[in-house]
Amino acid sequence: MTQQYKTPGVYINEVNAFPNSVVPVATAIPAFIGYTPKAEYQGKSYLNTPQVISSYAEFAAMYLLDDPAPPADPAKQYQPEYYLVAQAPHSSPPSVGHYVNIGGVDYAILPDPNTLYYMVNSLRLFFQNGGGPAYVVSVGTYGAPSKKSLPDSTVRPVNANVSLNDLMAGLAVLTSRQEPTMYVIPEATLLSLADNVTLMQTALLQASEMQTAVCIFDVIGGDTPDPVLYTNDIENFRGATGSHGLNYGVCYYPFIGTTIMQSADIDFTNLFGGDVAPLAALLNPTSNPNPAAAAILNAIQNPPANPLSNSQLQAALLIASPSYQQIMNQVLDYANILPASGAMAGVYAVNDSQNGVWNAPANTSIVGAVSLPIRLSDAQQGNLNVDAVTGKSINAIRFFNGLGILVWGARTLDGNSDDWRYIQVRRTIIYIEQSIKDTLRNYMFSPNDANTWAAVTSMISSFLTSIWQAGGLQGSSPSDAFSVACGLGATMTAADILNGFMNITIKVAVVHPAEFIVLSLQQQMVTSQ
DSSP states (O other): OOOOOOSOSOOOOOOOSSOOOOOOOOSOOEEEEEEOSOOEETTEEOBTOOEEESSHHHHHHHHSOOOOOTTSOOOOSOOOOEEEEEOOOOSSOOSSSEEEEETTEEEEEEEOGGGOOOHHHHHHHHHHTTOOSEEEEEEEOOOOOOSSOOSSTTSOOOOTTSOHHHHHHHHHGGGGOSOOOEEEOGGGGGSOHHHHHHHHHHHHHHHHHHOSOEEEEEOTTOSSOOTTTHHHHHHHHHHHSOSSSGGGEEEEESOEEESOSOGGGOOGGGBGGGOHHHHHHHHSOTTSOOHHHHHHHHHHHSOOSSOOOHHHHHHHHHHHOHHHHHHHHHHHHHHTEEOSHHHHHHHHHHHHHHTOTTSOSOSOBOTTEEEOSSOOOHHHHHHHHOOTTTOOOOEEEEEETTTEEEEEOOBOSOTTOTTTSBHHHHHHHHHHHHHHHHHHGGGTTSOOSHHHHHHHHHHHHHHHHHHHHTTSBOSSSHHHHEEEEOSBTTTBOHHHHHTTOOOOEEEEOBOOOOOOOOOOOOOOOOOOO
16 A cells, blocks of 8 residues: 655654565574473572573583582482492403402492483483473483392393483473474483384474474494394394384494593492492401501591591592502492493584584594493494394494494484484484475565465575575575475465465485495506506
8 A cells, every 4th residue: 555644744664675585593502401400599499390401500500419518529420339249250351241360259240220321421421412492301310229139131221210201201392392403312222122112212202293393313232232142232222213214313333431430430439339348358358468558447437536438538549559549540430330321412503503504424533532441343333224124223332443432324224214214314304394484484474475386485595595505405506406386386276375374395405425445446458668
């Protein structure tokens, strides 16, 4: 309508020079679901409440225990308990687990499974590997220890305090959040095999329905794999993930040995449930007495009027007893073996920031990873990467001489799919879909006519052109890389318009990785002398 002016004067009519544009969504916002030492801050509970954090300091303030006042030792955030169990004599060193030899006897270092939790250290790995903003869903605080160890090193730890219902509830609250682009549940590996099946299949189903996030999984048994029978763990995992939403899932194997836990985080209170008597029998045996260690152990059991702090007693005990040093080194190595999912979320974040979501998050190192519980060969990885029976691919983390530990795979669980085989393809499409979807809300209830169709087509084309220029789409020109169609006779019928539908068809040529590089070498005959 022509505006009716009634008073003489000068009027300004501002005209938009630029159309609406697509605002790219964030691509590396993980949601960590698991247990924390506490879940309240300033009197407010954060149980089953998705909370955004941008640093480990923020996480510590809300979810870690407060440090006590000096001169007491800092509060421990992660308190696994370990037991030393004497083993029957054998001719060769055990191939699975952690052992220490004291006085000619091998002792297996076995955890109390009810004291194992991975959430806190997985977040530390995430931020150490360059992670940024993340969601945290605390499903509960730590439960009571069982005060007994695993029967032997071949038994997989199942933490009775880690509940399937708790983790399922934490996963469910994310259905109201569109921002997370990754689901990370490190403590899923502490469930029983049956409960782990339910959790993973539920996570994949939720991810496929929301179409906003991928699930990063770990394999039960990846912490202490048998050199030969580890394939049973892989088979169990493949059977557990079902058949729905596989292109929204990705798995990494094995666990990684890290430097997250330091010597100050573990002391004698983490052994034998805090009972010093069994430790004294090892460090001060009647057959080989150690008076210095005996005096320190006595001070622990019978504190004087002005007792030393635990950190002081720990330092003294390490000096007094080489055997204790040996024990603590092995315990620390064990405590530092963590699921790779938290670190991979950080790798994804750095990859997206530096190279774009369309780049494969592979052939890169993991900050803080110093060892692997199993070193896979090319042949062993081949069985993980391609499986003719289930089609489910598992990405290997491998050690290479001169290069160190590298992420050596970028496949989704849907390894047999030509469309969704690669994780960067899946994540790139999520990025494009969600970015365009969010922007198209501006056109809700706009006239469904040629002007709107042209504006939408131009807006989406401009967005896809920027992705093509950044290397996210393949083709020598934008027309080769993508196409956008919207209009009567092209994507809509008259009935669609009458029913209020505006249909848009987008085709994109996403970049695929050079996963297999084949060199052909042939000797050529001499053509001249």
